[in-house]
Amino acid sequence: MATAGYTRLQSYTYCAVFASGELPSPKAMLEATAEANNLAAKSTSKEFYIRAMEQHCGGDRPYIHPNQLDILHQEVRRQAIEKFRCARKMGGEEMSLSYQQDLENEILELYTNYRKHNDSKNVFAFSRTPTTFISSMVICYLVAGILDTFWLGGITFIFMFTFWVCFVLLFVWLYTKYSGEYTEIGEYIDYFADVIWNNAFQPAYSKCLQSAMRSVLGHAKTT
Numbered sequence: 001m002a003t004a005g006y007t008r009l010q011s012y013t014y015c016a017v018f019a020s021g022e023l024p025s026p027k028a029m030l031e032a033t034a035e036a037n038n039l040a041a042k043s044t045s046k047e048f049y050i051r052a053m054e055q056h057c058g059g060d061r062p063y064i065h066p067n068q069l070d071i072l073h074q075e076v077r078r079q080a081i082e083k084f085r086c087a088r089k090m091g092g093e094e095m096s097l098s099y100q101q102d103l104e105n106e107i108l109e110l111y112t113n114y115r116k117h118n119d120s121k122n123v124f125a126f127s128r129t130p131t132t133f134i135s136s137m138v139i140c141y142l143v144a145g146i147l148d149t150f151w152l153g154g155i156t157f158i159f160m161f162t163f164w165v166c167f168v169l170l171f172v173w174l175y176t177k178y179s180g181e182y183t184e185i186g187e188y189i190d191y192f193a194d195v196i197w198n199n200a201f202q203p204a205y206s207k208c209l210q211s212a213m214r215s216v217l218g219h220a221k222t223t
């Protein structure tokens with residue numbers, strides 16, 4: 001099925017063939033058609049990659065962790081390349097591989113831009129990780145102190161162990177951020193902190209906020 005994009009690319013290619021003012025040979029026409037086929041397949045696959053990435057990390061989408069973004073990129077890239085390979089094309093394997101390499105290079109450039117754009121959304125990332133671990137340490141310490149007053153030493157040990165795990169992770173995270181070494185470890189710690197934040201602190205904060213709003217609205221109705 002011919003698309004508008006394919007027709008446009010084919011027209012440009014044929015215009016280039018006829019630009020010399022001489023009647024092109026059948027071989028030149030076949031080469032022009034093969035070029036148009038490959039250009040259209042590359043364009044369609046690239047547009048597929050852009051649409052898929054925009055749905056997950058476009059301008060109006062929230063920040064996602066770099067590891068998740070990389071996994072998403074790898075999967076969408078694989079699908080885009082597969083889409084290009086399955087498209088009907090002329091020109092043989094050598095020409096197809098050349099355009100596939102161009103597609104992979106363009107996708108890599110797009111991914112670099114998506115990563116930069118995603119990083120620019122990460123306004124609170126630097127403070128979220130230490131805030132998560134410090135909050136966890138404070139909660140664990142307070143709960144351990146309360147349990148200790150009731151002679152529940154076995155359970156207290158669990159909270160104090162969690163306290164020291166958070167302390168070590170926070171120390172390692174600070175080292176990776178300020179030394180620039182072991183950045184991959186720092187990213188995994190960020191990811192772990194995001195999991196804690198999204199599954200523990202964020203829901204608790206949302207419930208507290210909703211309760212506060214209901215209280216304010218209820219008080220407003222009675223006055």
